[in-house]
Amino acid sequence: MSKIITIGRQFGSGGRELGKRLAEAMGIGYFDREVISEIARKSGLAETYVNNFVEKRAGYYPITIGRTFYAPMTLQMDTEVYRAQTAAIRELAGRGDCVIIGRCADYILEDMHPVNLFVFSDMESRIARCRRKAPSDEHLTDNELRKKILAVDKSRAKYYEFYTGQTWGKMQHYHLCINTAGREIKALTPAVRAFVEA
Amino acid sequence: MSKIITIGRQFGSGGRELGKRLAEAMGIGYFDREVISEIARKSGLAETYVNNFVEKRAGYYPITIGRTFYAPMTLQMDTEVYRAQTAAIRELAGRGDCVIIGRCADYILEDMHPVNLFVFSDMESRIARCRRKAPSDEHLTDNELRKKILAVDKSRAKYYEFYTGQTWGKMQHYHLCINTAGREIKALTPAVRAFVEA
Numbered sequence: 076m077s078k079i080i081t082i083g084r085q086f087g088s089g090g091r092e093l094g095k096r097l098a099e100a101m102g103i104g105y106f107d108r109e110v111i112s113e114i115a116r117k118s119g120l121a122e123t124y125v126n127n128f129v130e131k132r133a134g135y136y137p138i139t140i141g142r143t144f145y146a147p148m149t150l151q152m153d154t155e156v157y158r159a160q161t162a163a164i165r166e167l168a169g170r171g172d173c174v175i176i177g178r179c180a181d182y183i184l185e186d187m188h189p190v191n192l193f194v195f196s197d198m199e200s201r202i203a204r205c206r207r208k209a210p211s212d213e214h215l216t217d218n219e220l221r222k223k224i225l226a227v228d229k230s231r232a233k234y235y236e237f238y239t240g241q242t243w244g245k246m247q248h249y250h251l252c253i254n255t256a257g258r259e260i261k262a263l264t265p266a267v268r269a270f271v272e273a
Numbered sequence: 274m275s276k277i278i279t280i281g282r283q284f285g286s287g288g289r290e291l292g293k294r295l296a297e298a299m300g301i302g303y304f305d306r307e308v309i310s311e312i313a314r315k316s317g318l319a320e321t322y323v324n325n326f327v328e329k330r331a332g333y334y335p336i337t338i339g340r341t342f343y344a345p346m347t348l349q350m351d352t353e354v355y356r357a358q359t360a361a362i363r364e365l366a367g368r369g370d371c372v373i374i375g376r377c378a379d380y381i382l383e384d385m386h387p388v389n390l391f392v393f394s395d396m397e398s399r400i401a402r403c404r405r406k407a408p409s410d411e412h413l414t415d416n417e418l419r420k421k422i423l424a425v426d427k428s429r430a431k432y433y434e435f436y437t438g439q440t441w442g443k444m445q446h447y448h449l450c451i452n453t454a455g456r457e458i459k460a461l462t463p464a465v466r467a468f469v470e471a
Contacts, residue, residue, distance in 0.1 A: 193444075195444065195445065197445075244444070246391075246393065246442070246444045246450050246452075247393065247395075247452075249450075249452065250452045250454075251449070251450070251451060251452065252444050252447075252449070252450035253449060253468075254444075254445075254447065254448045254449065256448075258471065259471075262471040263468065263471050265467055265471070266464055266465075266467035266468035266471050267464075267468075269463055269464035269467050270451075270461065270464035270465075270468075273456065273457075273460040273461050273463070273464050
């Protein structure tokens with residue numbers, strides 16, 4: 076039986092690290108930024124544009140559509156990107172067992188019966204994690220980090236809801252929801268693997 | 274380090290079976306109905322009354338308080354039961370590692386840092402499970418079973434919220450939320466154990 080694992084995750088919760096470790100432990104593919112490159116290839120658009128779309132902007136149309144031609148044009152391009160994203164994710168998943176991070180993969184691959192995980196944590200742990208992972212020239216206060224974390228999550232939620240019509244991070248959509256607060260991702264990986272392979 | 278495991282669970286999701294199997298695999302105590310007996314002993318009230326309180330009635334006062342003296346008397350007795358429940362659960366947990374099912378144990382034992390699990394499933398699987406576990410003289414239709422399941426969950430949610438002020442089944446309160454839909458509880462147990470022991 077094929078094992079496609081999708082991971083939704085709150086920003087700073089360690090979902091990406093868990094995905095990487097899981098893929099490594101199981102000896103299967105891992106797709107994260109790789110999805111962006113694949114979308115860019117398929118759509119013929121620049122990676123920067125695709126990345127901006129996937130990470131930041133989608134789902135904001137009701138606010139940004141104005142009287143100019145700019146917004147509808149953007150909407151059309153973004154729809155194109157989402158279509159390319161769907162195709163890219165289906166193609167990557169079609170190659171065999173893998174872990175795919177974010178990007179509505181749980182919804183896009185529903186008919187392939189993926190195991191859908193959601194990784195979350197409390198704000199304190201997420202701030203601490205972001206601080207550990209931050210580039211050395213980033214000097215944000217706790218309050219700035221908190222704002223950044225909430226903004227990224229809001230953007231992910233909007234993106235997910237815009238394209239799936241479902242609520243991002245709603246327990247019922249997932250097979251396993253993992254709280255990483257105060258835990259080592261490395262130590263949790265075997266348990267998650269055992270769940271996926273059970 | 275002590276391992277106290279609390280399990281909140283949707284009715285029909287197999288949370289009780291998971292708890293039993295987990296306790297058995299780990300060789301630790303398992304408290305479910307035992308809590309009721311302990312409360313009855315501590316409060317001097319009949320087990321039937323205690324059970325009725327814990328399983329069915331708590332949190333319904335705003336509806337039942339009327340002009341008679343009956344309701345305030347009940348409220349007083351129920352507060353007594355809840356106090357006895359708190360004492361009983363703390364005493365049982367104090368004896369050593371164990372699994373405790375429901376009864377606000379996650380909240381009551383917060384200072385003992387329990388591992389809090391929540392077990393849930395989709396309605397179809399829960400109906401199927403209830404049917405398998407039902408006494409042979411129970412003949413409910415799917416619709417009747419669905420109503421029963423929703424009623425029990427509503428009661429659990431009200432009970433939990435009345436005494437803890439928190440939302441029952443809200444992902445953020447738990448360390449691991451496990452969807453049992455289409456899965457064998459027996460097969461999932463080692464993964465949950467690995468998570469608890471990680």
